[in-house]
Amino acid sequence: MLRDYRLGPSSTARRLGRPRLEGSRSRVEAGAMKLTQIGPYQVVRELARGGMGVVVVARRPGLDREVALKLMLAEQAGPRELARFQAEAQALGRLDHPGVVRVHDFGREGAHPYLVMELVQGEALDEVLAREGPLPPERAVAYALELCEAIEYCHQQGVLHRDLKPANALLDAEGRIRVTDFGLAKDAQGQSLTATGQVMGTPSYMAPEQAAGEKERFGPATDVYGLGATLYALLAGRPPFHGQSAVNLLVAVMRKPPAPLPGTLDPALRALVLRCLEKEPAARYPSAAALGEELRRFQAGALAAPRSGARVAALLGALVVGLVLVAGWFLTRPTPDRAKSTPRPSASSTTPTPSGPPAGSEAEGYRWAWRTLQRDPDHAQARELRDEGWLKHPLGQIVLPTTSNHDVQGCFLPQSRPATSPPGVLVLPVHDDDRDLWIWDWWKGEAPRKQPIAPPGLATSWREMPLLTAGGKLWLTLDAQANTLHRTKSRFEPGRACELTPLEGPKQGHFEKVAIDPARKLIVAGGVDGAAPRLYDTETGRAKDLDLDGLKVGAARYFAFSPGGELVLGTFKAEGDDSLGFLVVWDRRGRVRAHAGLALKLNRPFASEDGRTVGVSHAEGVQLYRLTNELVPTKDLSLAPFSAGRNEVRDACLFAGGRLIVVSGGSSDGDRPGGKTPGLLQLWPVEGRRNSPLRERANEGEPDELDQCRGRMQLSPDRRFLLVGSLKGVIEVYEGDADLPQVYRSP
Structure with a gap:
């Protein structure tokens, strides 16, 4: 075709x-x-x-x-x-x-x-390769990530492409990737159009099961192979296989390893591509979404080359630059009067990590183990201590000065490639008369430093979490009276004054709630009773309304995007009744996919990496749905510590591909039965029923400010770190699920 x-x-x-x-x-x-x-x-x-x-x-x-x-x-x-x-x-x-x-x-x-x-104005990637040759890894990975997002969407609709290659990836006039030529597409639930034993596709890019004509083995992994072969070509300037005849080429695809990739490529990226090109479908990434997640980890500098035996020498070479800095993490330095920071073990860039855990608290032993594993991933004692302390203790914690009883929120700062340290955090107290922004390099054990704003005194208070776009601009929701959305005129640089300019909304108060997509290219904002939320292009500022499908909604509660960015999610109060709520799911073009009503006050929604599971937390637990043409309820997780009414859930996010869920919360009201309780952070299984969590944050060393409630959570793009905001100015960084303890790695 x-x-x-x-x-x-x-x-x-x-x-x-x-x-x-x-x-x-x-x-x-x-x-x-x-x-x-x-x-x-x-x-x-x-x-x-x-x-x-x-x-x-x-x-x-x-x-x-x-x-x-x-x-x-x-x-x-x-x-x-x-x-x-x-x-x-x-x-x-x-x-x-x-x-x-x-x-x-x-x-x-x-x-x-x-x-x-x-009609797509532009050219295909094979033409780009013919003109430019191999592409820089950053550019090739960015194109591959866009392809993954498109193909994962196709798979969710039951369509396999089966002919992915650079020639079928168009680069439009705006520089976006567009997948085309579905001439070999197969309905994942229907009959194949290829006769048994018939070979269809482009030999240099087809999967081994296609080369063998084994249609019963076709599945999402077949397209994962095509994605890997396309990324191979973008990096090497040639397809992974070649032969003097079509027969020789098919034999090579089925039996031989691909030609070596350039030795100058990052070993982790080479390993990623080769996993896509495994002969057995089960040995590849299970989905385009899983491959996309690995590509994001590479972009964030968090993807390490696999080890065989003790360790691969290439891994040691890739880590050598970072090791000098890792030894200096968790420095204990004098704390300014304006902010407190949890003490950390003292170290210097020339002092190696101690060979054994320090005498002291369990939390310090856990942080020693985490630091040690950055230098020596095979350290058995460190691995044991780290697995035991995972999610029980934070890697970093600060208490900002605040006079209010509202959340403190933040976002992870973008990292350069290659990354030599974890991402810093941009923090702000919400609903506070204190107008300061803070930059926090949490792994150093230092107190945060102020981030200047121009013009000074612009805000009367903050309303929502800060948003950093793909172009490096900072968007902030401020001014409690009008809830105007502001953005920086130029790229945000930590430590340099950021000059803000307002972006007017259609109504006063429209920007009370905001969220940004994982690619940091779209922002959803809303808040006013009955007003349609708006979707903003972060570079141009252009906006369009999201369809509400005739729903009579009140004010927006929260917004979120799915991990792949294909879905926009929102929760709303019902019009005239705050005890009822709506969960709405849109595609990224602003059209309603599905919605559901609940007789509950709803918190921030979330979705699984493949977009098939959608959930929302409420005061007593979490409601999960399967997303088809509608939201089909699948699980109502009523969590014992919250169902009695003494505590309430504030936020939730899925871990381990949707098998586990982390919830935050606690008591936000000292008049509740039993009085106040420390803020809660807990890990629960999605399946089965339990009366207690699998794991929870230990109360050891809790500051007085954490006697009430933990709130909003945010995963770093590579899922290595979890940012948790709390009431009264406390914000913490925990490990995410990129390196789960062994006990949680298998279903």
């Missing part, structure tokens, strides 16, 4: 030397016919032609829009080819994602079926 649905300086038509036909109308030959019109579409010019079909640029009268029209040359196609063409139309027709070329129409012109798609 043809794959050239694009138009641009390097388009296939120009590359093959075909003249572009000018004028308002042209004609295309289809067998003995010369067509100037196909269905209601006027042919503008021919774009590309192959043995099975032709692609033209067309226009429908009355619509000021050019489209790409793919016409099947039926005289040269049998029933199976026609069925595959129709399958492509059906597959594309139910896909609606910014990373997938959209289909507009499907029809027939006589015996010739045709497919009408959006």
Whole structure:
């Protein structure tokens, strides 16, 4: 099937030397016919032609829009080819994602079926490779991550692509990746269009099970192979396999290892690509979402090369720069009067980590173990102590000066690549007369330092967590009276005064609640009773309203994005009744996917990495749903420490691929039965029923300020660290689930 649905300086038509036909109308030959019109579409010019079909640029009268029209040359196609063409139309027709070329129409012109798609202005990645050669790793990984997000969406809709390669990844005029050519697409729940033993696909990029014609083994891992082969080509400038004949090439795909990647590449990235290219589907990443998560870890500098035996020498080489700095983590330094920091063991960059745990508290032993494992991942005693202390103790903790009883919130600062230290944190007290922002390099054991704002005294109070965009700009919600959203005029630099400019909302108070997507390119904001939330492009500031599907909602409670960024989630009060709530799920274009009502006051929503599980916490526990065309309730986790009413859940997030859930909360009211309790941070299994958590934060060494409640949580992009805000100015950093203790690694 043809794959050239694009138009641009390097388009296939120009590359093959075909003249572009000018004028308002042209004609295309289809067998003995010369067509100037196909269905209601006027042919503008021919774009590309192959043995099975032709692609033209067309226009429908009355619509000021050019489209790409793919016409099947039926005289040269049998029933199976026609069925595959129709399958492509059906597959594309139910896909609606910014990373997938959209289909507009499907029809027939006589015996010739045709497919009408959006016309993508740009070029394919194979053309980029032909012009530029191997791409820089950062750029290749960014393209691959966009492909993962698009393919994971396709898999969620039950569609396998089965022909992923650079030629089928278009780079549009805005630099975004668009997946195209679903001619080999297969409904994951339906019948294959390929006969048993028939090989379909592009040999250099096809998975071994495709090369062998073993259709019963096709699944998401088949596309994971194609994603890995495409990333290989972007890094090496060539496909992973080559042969003098098609037969030799197929044999190589099934039996031989790929040609070595350039030795200059990061060993961790080489290992990631090779895992995608494993011969056995079960040995690859289980999903495009899982591969995307690993790519994000690489971008964040948190992906280490695998070890065999004691350790691979390449791992030691990759870590050598970071080890000098790791030895200096958790320094104890004088604490300024304005902020307190939990003391940490003293060390210097020239003093090695002690060979054994220090005498003292369990918390200090845990932090010694964590530091030691950064230098020596095979240290048995450190691993045992670290596994025992995971989530029981924070890696860092500060108490900011505050006069209010509201949450303190923060966000992880972006890291350069390669990262030589954990990410710092930007912190602000919320609902406070103190207008200071703080920068906290928590691993150093230092007190936070003030972050200046220009002009001074701009805010009367903070309203929501800070947001840092992909372009490095800082967005803040401030001014308790109008809840205006501000952003920096230039890239945010810690320690340098950030000059803020307001971005007006449609109504006063509209920006009370905000969230940013994982790629830091979109922001959702809302708050006013009955007003539609808005979705903002972080670079241009352009906004559009999110559809509420006729729901009568009150004020917004919280917003969130799914880990892959495909879903936008929001919780709302019901109109006129604060005891009722709505959970709403949108796609990233702002259209409602599903919604549900609950007779509860809802907290921040969340979703699993694959987007199939959606959840929301409430005072007594967590409600989980399966996302299909609607939200289907699957689990109501009523958590014993909260169901009695003495404590309440404030936030929740999924760990271990959705098998575990972490909840934060406690008592926010000293008049509750039994009085105040320390803030709670607990780990629970999603399946089964328990009366006590699997693990919880120990109360050892709790500051007086933590006598009430822990609140909002945020995972770092690589999932290595968990940021937990609390009442009365306390904020903490814990380990995330990127390196779970052994006891939690298996289902």
